[in-house]
């Protein structure tokens with residue numbers, strides 16, 4: 608029996624993970640801890656359904672409600688950011704790190720520190736603190752498995768560790784809801800339009816990232832952290848069908864790609880069963896019905912976020928931390944209708960311009976930079992919104 612902890616269990620990735628647990632033969636998995644941000648009702652229902660040992664909510668004021676919701680269940684209850692980290696330190700064979708944003712960094716590090724297997728969906732922690740995350744995994748002897756569909760695809764297609772034999776890796780992008788939209792339409796885009804992803808069903812923050820294509824920018828940095836390939840050999844191709852999730856091109860001319868129905872249960876199952884595979888009952892990708900696979904270069908004018916991420920990756924040092932923090936702040940303001948859609952990338956660019964690429968070393972310094980960049984992005988956004 609595999610003991611699982613799910614950080615971010617009430618979100619899109621968390622629910623897909625629990626759906627796999629539900630579909631598995633009885634006794635295959637046991638749930639150690641479930642962690643949510645503030646959705647006590649969903650968390651308590653999950654904890655009861657999957658007989659978790661511990662349920663944790665990050666919002667401290669939600670403690671009473673969670674305790675009440677789980678009264679008589681025998682399930683331990685805790686609240687607050689420290690309890691989230693504590694949950695990640697409990698013994699588990701496999702941890703899903705699926706908290707959204709750099710808020711997931713400390714708990715991801717705590718899960719890695721135990722030296723077990725961590726399935727990483729929380730790409731922001733790799734962007735914000737890539738070196739720290741990878742160093743902690745190496746120090747603790749932990750296994751870090753990429754959940755993000757493109758990175759999981761590349762992980763599956765990568766059959767050499769020799770960087771000289773890898774010509775390039777390709778991340779595919781759906782192009783998001785504004786793939787063919789005019790700039791004027793994008794300027795007036797509402798949160799409802801931006802989160803309406805054409806292919807994937809995901810949380811609000813990553814859906815907006817897909818709409819700006821910052822998601823692919825974060826994924827570019829994520830790929831540079833995870834795979835032995837320099838930035839210049841990581842390519843992004845818009846592929847509206849989202850059937851091919853990632854590709855690796857080798858020195859002998861071969862290209863290996865991973866394809867599948869766009870459903871996160873497939874990459875999650877790959878991480879859950881790794882190094883084996885497990886059966887998953889999902890509609891299969893039917894290429895004859897799909898009929899065609901298209902690939903386009905991304906448009907740098909309508910989607911400047913991708914360029915900003917590449918520049919931040921090239922600049923190195925604290926630049927990716929600033930990019931990520933400013934983006935998180937700007938996306939939250941956009942979702943709150945306090946910033947325009949096109950202003951998201953503009954705020955990120957201006958924040959990066961102010962900070963440059965400062966040297967930063969150690970977790971606390973990275974988190975301080977994250978805080979400072981968020982605050983500055985908020986000021987820039989307020990100025991833009993008032994103009």
Ligand SMILES: NC(=O)C1=CN([C@@H]2O[C@H](COP(=O)(O)OP(=O)(O)OC[C@H]3O[C@@H](n4cnc5c(N)ncnc54)[C@H](OP(=O)(O)O)[C@@H]3O)[C@@H](O)[C@H]2O)C=CC1
Pocket residue numbers: 614615616617618619620621642643644645646647665691705706707708710728729730731754755756807808809810811812813871
């Ligand atoms: N969804 C997808 O298909 C994919 C997602 N990812 C990545 O996976 C991560 C999760 O995405 P997704 O599931 O879509 O996001 P959701 O918004 O659907 O879920 C986020 C989860 O994190 C919890 N959470 C939010 N803030 C905190 C906090 N401060 N402390 C603890 N828990 C918190 C939420 O709890 P609550 O419900 O209470 O708010 C929820 O459980 C992101 O990093 C995303 O980029 C990567 C590839 C694909």
Ligand SMILES: CC(=O)[C@@H](O)[C@H](O)COP(=O)(O)O
Pocket residue numbers: 755756757779780781782783807816817818820822823871
């Ligand atoms: C499912 C997944 O991995 C997402 O990150 C997805 O890639 C988002 O779609 P975009 O390709 O539109 O960013």
Ligand SMILES: [Mn+2]
Pocket residue numbers: 755756757826
């Ligand atoms: Mn992805």
